Each structure stands twice: as structure tokens, then as C-alpha cells.
Amino acid sequence: MSKPRRPVLADVAKQAGVSISLVSIVMRGVPGASPANRERILEVAANLGYVPDVRAQMLRQERSHLLGVMFGVQQLFHADVVEGIYAAAETTGYEVVLSAVTDARPESRAVATLLADHCEAVLLIGPQSSKSWLTDLAARLPVVVVARSINAPGVDAVRTAEAKGIGLAVDHLVELGHSRVIHIDGGDAPGADQRRRGFRAAMQRHGLTPVSVSGGLADIDGAEATSRILAGPNLPTAVLAYNDRCATGVLDTLYRAGVKVPAQISVVGFDDTHVAGLSHIDLTTVRQDASVMARLAVQRAVARLDGSDEQRTPRDSVVPPALVVRGSTSRAPRPEKAWKRRE
Amino acid sequence: MSKPRRPVLADVAKQAGVSISLVSIVMRGVPGASPANRERILEVAANLGYVPDVRAQMLRQERSHLLGVMFGVQQLFHADVVEGIYAAAETTGYEVVLSAVTDARPESRAVATLLADHCEAVLLIGPQSSKSWLTDLAARLPVVVVARSINAPGVDAVRTAEAKGIGLAVDHLVELGHSRVIHIDGGDAPGADQRRRGFRAAMQRHGLTPVSVSGGLADIDGAEATSRILAGPNLPTAVLAYNDRCATGVLDTLYRAGVKVPAQISVVGFDDTHVAGLSHIDLTTVRQDASVMARLAVQRAVARLDGSDEQRTPRDSVVPPALVVRGSTSRAPRPEKAWKRRE
DNA sequence: GGTCACCCCTAGAACGTTCTAGGTGATGGT
């Protein structure tokens, strides 16, 4: 017995006693077939279990109606965005193709497969690639960068107002009476520079001295930075971490050093990922709205593809962040109660 | 100016002054071209930036060499497996296609797109679908289920020895002097039944009474179960949660109730996801080896596809788990020190 | 009765590849 091939247009046409072209017309739902034939063909197709072959469709059509999405498979925030992208693409007539970045699979590789799949535009979530590389890519097809601010010709960006987010956090801390606030930055991670600058500006606005130390996006970075802070001369009453994951490293190190959070030191994260909401961690953090960002990113890509060429200037969509106050921040301790190094 | 089309075989052929067929031969690396021509064609192709069009290749060939992977985009453990699958597929000549399951995108939908993409086999990570649905799917193409035990005709499975894992955890606790151990189960989540049974067996092996309460796979499930436990008459000295995420809910509720972990109650998770390793959580847990499972799953799929038809019986690959001891477990408290409800 | 418009339908050429079925010469054995 030979394996039962999937039915094709020709099979439907033969069984319905019409031409392939007519079946194609009916399947695409375009005008040009009589109601009687339309109904019969549809019935035969359903009977045979016909489903069009996307490969052949794409080969013939110039358009693929595919939106490529690059994301970090281990990044919780990316997962939120991906979920939003699927939802947003639903109504646009575009299909979503995923390509993951892992330790062993660099961004260039992930994007290469998206290009090979004939995606018409790519959405890159938190890309680390160089500006020039992104510029080159944007010369080939519409590129929307999500969760990273970028000023590259032809590249659209959808990002959180990082500086404003940090500002909210600083305002919150100042309101609670904190004045010695340290920012653990994200090195050259996406948005790190914006947050660093936002921190400086916000502190100066309050007449306070901004102190930053170098950190990173992993928990270990937060832990190491915290160790350095605790060993240093200037003990803060509050710490602003680059992101939630970094903040968990901070919390951990403080916890092990016997520092009470938030009684002695308040801690603030960034992203409002799932981990921040775990009540065991209970982190005050700056929320990035993944679903809104996803929707905007899809809109941008679709506008580029469907719209006229007038939209040639890259657009920068900024989504307002929100402060989510949880249990890791409280009033600044009075000086005598603040944490002191053991003699 | 018209947009510069990507080069095709015909372009290379024309520029090299040979036939399309010969270029195809050279590009595929099959014998049948003179060294001189081979070199020249390769050079022209590289010059033009020719890359073969996968759509056309697939249309022509009966094989697609595509492996479909369904995964939960929010599941950290799935991310580990996906990473492993990419790595394992690298050497097999198969390409990986991802399809995510989200709240708004059910498994049936995710698999449907994989089928539409002409995947030759699908790897399903922690599927919740019914056995009969999976059986039907397996009639169409090779199906490998990862991280769920399943006994369905034609469906391969790669899973952790759940019962053994739970056994390791129970042994560990008994060794530490615990005797009142409660298992918060996973309801009908993948593997939950195995773990429940494994728990019962292990406890009985030690001559102890197994007590289970119903839980689930989210943190909220762990939290609710813990509240019920704390309100009930039989206070345990140790809690075994269905998975790490559930365990974080347990930890949180205990923490809020003022119960010291591990001094008064020890807690054990399952999976060894990233969150367990966060030193702020520091959870003793049963490790599932994602990369080994991924490798086995890819091997099974490829064996089905490349191998002869003799391999018709479904195979069940069981991966040994390992106990990862961290800070959430310690010696059982002496009775007078155990946690007592306030009057 | 011509011709114009319209509706319904079909033949056949694309799309970019793979692959079968040859077609050259050149070499070598008889």
C-alpha cells in the first residue's frame, strides 16, 4: 500500500469535474465562480480534507505574509512579548514565525533562518547586535526592534520610556525619604544606557548625587555589584537594579549579609517579570507593558508592509512604564538604624 | 528603480555560462561536475550572494527535513529543552521549527501550524492534549512526547523517572529525620500521577504514611495548598511540591505565616528550573536533565524518519533524575521546636 | 445584426528548485 498523499487542487478539481483554476478561485474566496459551483467545490474540498500547500502558495506569490520574531528563549520578558505578538498578529492576516536565540545560537543565525523563511519583516526582541548590523538588515526588509532604543536608519523601535521608569522609581524612593540611592547598571545590555542617564537626571532633579556601579543583566551581576557596594565606603539606603533578575541577585546577597530588606535597604527592579511577582521575592519594580509593546511592534511592521512608501522615516514608539510597588521598598531608615558594617 | 530581486539558479547559470542543472548539481554538492566548473560556479554564486530558496526546494523534494517543536513559551523548563533540541538537531541535518503554546493559542493550533509547515515529525514538550488526540496525530507522522509519560500507540516518549525522582527526595528527607511529609500534587498536569504514585511507594517503603493534598503547577496552587495544610490538623515537617513554581508558592505562604524554612518545615521542588537556583529562593529540588531529554527526543524522531520501518513499536525513554540539595531542607525539628499553630 | 459588456469558466505560463533521461565527446578494449 502506498502512503495516502494529501489531496491537492487537481484532486478536488477532478472530483468536482471542474478546472484547477476554478477550484483555486473558490478556495481563495475571490469572485469569479457561480454560487452553485462554489458550494459544490467547497463541499468536495472539505470531504477530501484539502488544505492548500503553503510552500506552493508562497512560491507563486510575491508575498509570504510572514512576520519573523527573534527572541531569547530563556528570557521571561521576551515570552510575554511573544505572547502579545501572536495575539496582535491574529487580526492582521500575517503569520508569525519564531526563531530563538540561545547560548549556542547567535542572533545572526536566528535572523538568517527568518530570512530563509521569506519573512517580510522581522521583529527583534531585545537584540544585542551592533547598530551597523541592524542598519544593514534594515536595508533588506522592515526591522522593528522591541525593548531596545536604537537610532539607526530604517530601523523602527518600540521601547519603554526607560528614563521615565527609572524616574518613577527614584521619585518613589525620594518620597520615602531616601537620599543615598545607588544604581546598579546593565553594562551594555539593551536600554542600560538610557536607564543610567535617566537615573542621573532624576537624582539631580531632586538635588541628590547619583551613584552608579557597573552590573549586568544576570543575577550574578547583581550579586557581585552588591558585594562591592557592601564592602565600599558609601552605604546606600536604596538600590536600583538594572532589571528584576539582577535584583534577585541583590536581594540574595543582602539577605546573606544579614541586611534587612526593606527595613535597612530598599530594592527596586525593572521589567515586572513573573519572578518579581512571586510573593517570596515581592519586588517593587518598574513595569514594562509587554502586550502594548507587542501590539505596537506588529502595527509598525504591518504599516511598513501594507502602507505606502511615504512612511520611510524610522519611528520610535515609546510606551509609558508604571511603578509597581511591592514589599521590597519602605521608608528610609533613620541614620542610627541604617545598616553599618561590623567592626 | 526596481527592487533588486534575490539571485536564483538561473542568474548564476547565466553569469557562469552553464545550464541551470549544472549549477544545481554544484550547489547540492553531488558528483557530476568538473572541478574547474565547480570552482567557477561556486565563485559566481558567492559573488551574487546566491542562497537557495527553501520553498522551491521543499516543493520539489518529498522530504522537508523539518522537525516541529511545540513548547510553552512561559515555561522555563521548556526553554531548557528547546535549547537542547536546537543543539541536538545541529548534527542531524534537520532544521527546527518552533510553535508556541500560550493562553490564547491552544496546542491544537500550535501543532496545526507545524503540520502546515510540512514538518516530518513533531516533538511535543509537556503536552496536555488527550491521549486519543495524540494517537490520531501519531497516525499521520512520528510524534515524540517530552516530559510526559504516555502510553499511546505510535507515540514515543522521553521522560524523567518521576517516581524515582520523588523517591530520591523522600529518601533525602527521611535521612534528615523527617517522618511527617506532605506531597502537594499536580492535579492532572503532565507526570503528576507518576509523582503521586512514586511518593506513596517511597513513603511506604520507609514505613511512613503518605499524605497528599491536591495542588497544581502554578505558584498559586502551591500557596493555596499550603494554606489548607497550615489550617489543618496534621502539620508536616516537610513539604514536597509538584514542581519548582508550585514550591515558590509554598515558600511564600510559609514565609508570610512566619514559618521558618528549613528550620521548622523543609521544602522540596521538582525540575531544577532557573528559579530554584536563585540563591534567594535556594530550593532543594529534583533535577530533570533537559539537555539529555532533548537529545534523546531528537534521536527518536530522526531514527523514525531515517531508520527502516522495523522500529514500529513506540519507545519509552526514561532519563534518571538527580537530587539537587540546596538550602530549603535541613534536619527535622525536634517535636518541641516544630511549628505550632498560634492559640 | 452587430458590438459591447458582463459573467463564468479554463488553458497554460509562471515561481525556483530537483531529477530523469538523455546527449555529447573522449578513451579504451576487441
Next chain:
DNA sequence: ACCATCACCTAGAACGTTCTAGGGGTGACC
């Protein structure tokens, strides 16, 4: 001189779809 064999090459038919160009009909209007 003839046939094999070989190494190299090419024409052209697939694959399953879309889409252009056009082929009847039928009815309406001059």
C-alpha cells in the same frame, strides 16, 4: 572499425499553487 564505458553536461518535466489572457455564452443596446 565498432561498441562500451566513462565523465561531464543539458533539456525539460515535474512539484502545487496563482494569475493572465482569453474563450464561450447571454443579454442589452444601438
